Amino acid sequence: MAFQFNFSIEEDLENKLTSLDDGTCVLKSQKGKQDKKQSTEQLGTQDHLCSSLGNAAASEDTDSPPQTTDRSGDSEAQNKQPSLKPAKEHVLPKDCNQVLENKVLEMLPGPLHVNTAVVKTISLKEKFPGENIVSKSFSSHSDLIPGVYEGGLKIWECTFDLLTYFTKAKVKFAGQKVLDLGCGSGLLGITASKGGAREVHFQDYNSLVIDEVTLPNVVANVPLQGDSNDVNEPDGKRPRKSEIGQEICKCRLFSGEWVEFCKLVLSEKLFVKYDLILTSETIYNPDYYSTLHETLLRLLSRNGRVLLASKAHYFGVGGGVHLFQKFVEEKGVFEIRTLGVIDEGLKRFLMEMTFKHPVNMH
Numbered sequence: 001m002a003f004q005f006n007f008s009i010e011e012d013l014e015n016k017l018t019s020l021d022d023g024t025c026v027l028k029s030q031k032g033k034q035d036k037k038q039s040t041e042q043l044g045t046q047d048h049l050c051s052s053l054g055n056a057a058a059s060e061d062t063d064s065p066p067q068t069t070d071r072s073g074d075s076e077a078q079n080k081q082p083s084l085k086p087a088k089e090h091v092l093p094k095d096c097n098q099v100l101e102n103k104v105l106e107m108l109p110g111p112l113h114v115n116t117a118v119v120k121t122i123s124l125k126e127k128f129p130g131e132n133i134v135s136k137s138f139s140s141h142s143d144l145i146p147g148v149y150e151g152g153l154k155i156w157e158c159t160f161d162l163l164t165y166f167t168k169a170k171v172k173f174a175g176q177k178v179l180d181l182g183c184g185s186g187l188l189g190i191t192a193s194k195g196g197a198r199e200v201h202f203q204d205y206n207s208l209v210i211d212e213v214t215l216p217n218v219v220a221n222v223p224l225q226g227d228s229n230d231v232n233e234p235d236g237k238r239p240r241k242s243e244i245g246q247e248i249c250k251c252r253l254f255s256g257e258w259v260e261f262c263k264l265v266l267s268e269k270l271f272v273k274y275d276l277i278l279t280s281e282t283i284y285n286p287d288y289y290s291t292l293h294e295t296l297l298r299l300l301s302r303n304g305r306v307l308l309a310s311k312a313h314y315f316g317v318g319g320g321v322h323l324f325q326k327f328v329e330e331k332g333v334f335e336i337r338t339l340g341v342i343d344e345g346l347k348r349f350l351m352e353m354t355f356k357h358p359v360n361m362h
């Protein structure tokens, strides 16, 4: 399957890269270490480091999580708890066109039922000088660093599995309120909005991911509410349905850790729960299962459903479908069932979760 990368690899960096047998790219000087290593870089052999390498010396996650623990100390204890990275909403800029400045758009290849453009970020270097999540990810040879960078800069394989499932199963988005949880590129939410969702929220752990990847992708693909994407704008100011060819979908973007994200949205007086929560490759770390489960429990509407895509197992981090399924079953709140198994390359699963006791609508 072809992958679309959001970051271009700078020439000098590219020259230092060498390919391993599994398609992974590593720095030539680091190949020896890589041969011995069996850790988080095994998080999916096909969607790998190359995507997060571009501009490796580049940006800074402008609001890195407050480090509640010293990561150089007892790493096992620290990894047990996701850092409580505060959540915030990323307000859409008045002039959305600005978001696409310095961005190169590419159409996603493959048999997707919607035309989706994704951005290649030319250079984050000037915008975010200094240390950053990209270079941290690069220097630790990892697609993610728990509590610091959770992998949203690239498009992970299971996102494409869910997109294919949407088409095959004719998933209905019309009129729904949708959450793309752990959105990264935001392709799931973007597809929902193209399918007529009334409102789509995007959440990613990292603020930089939202600003530099999700937001540009949303702006490039979703007709937004005038310049401000504000449904409260007087009708006369909004582009009419006929002008844009589809219903306007209200999009909101959030960064931060799941518990904090829940707190933020649930603090809104008029908050309405989600009809559909889409989530791809978010169950790799068993330490997060509790907060993820709690998030789904608190944010899903009683008759809503979660569509989740995951690899069978994430080497190095230890999570995977079976472990998560067991966790959910033990909690006893949701039904969890398998919708499909993709048995090429690394085995992957599509799962559905619904409340065991939905509200009787009649």
Ligand SMILES: C[S@@+](CC[C@H](N)C(=O)[O-])C[C@H]1O[C@@H](n2cnc3c(N)ncnc32)[C@H](O)[C@@H]1O
Residues within 6 Å of the ligand: 082, 150, 151, 152, 153, 154, 155, 156, 157, 158, 159, 181, 182, 183, 184, 185, 203, 204, 205, 206, 256, 257, 258, 259, 279, 280, 281, 282, 288, 291
């Ligand atoms: C491996 S990436 C997958 C990105 C995207 N869904 C895809 O399939 O391409 C995992 C995503 O889950 C989110 N995530 C993981 N753990 C999280 C946590 N504890 N709190 C908030 N977000 C988290 C991160 O934002 C990250 O983007």
